[in-house]
Amino acid sequence: VSSFGSYVLHVAIEAIIHF
Structure with missing residues (x-):
């Protein structure tokens, strides 16, 4: 898994979570 992913x-x- 890339850091961007x-x-x-x-x-x-x-x-x-927020919505």
Whole structure:
């Protein structure tokens, strides 16, 4: 898993949690 992929996944999870 690339660092960019991990970043995108993290942002996606944060968005789901916040919304």
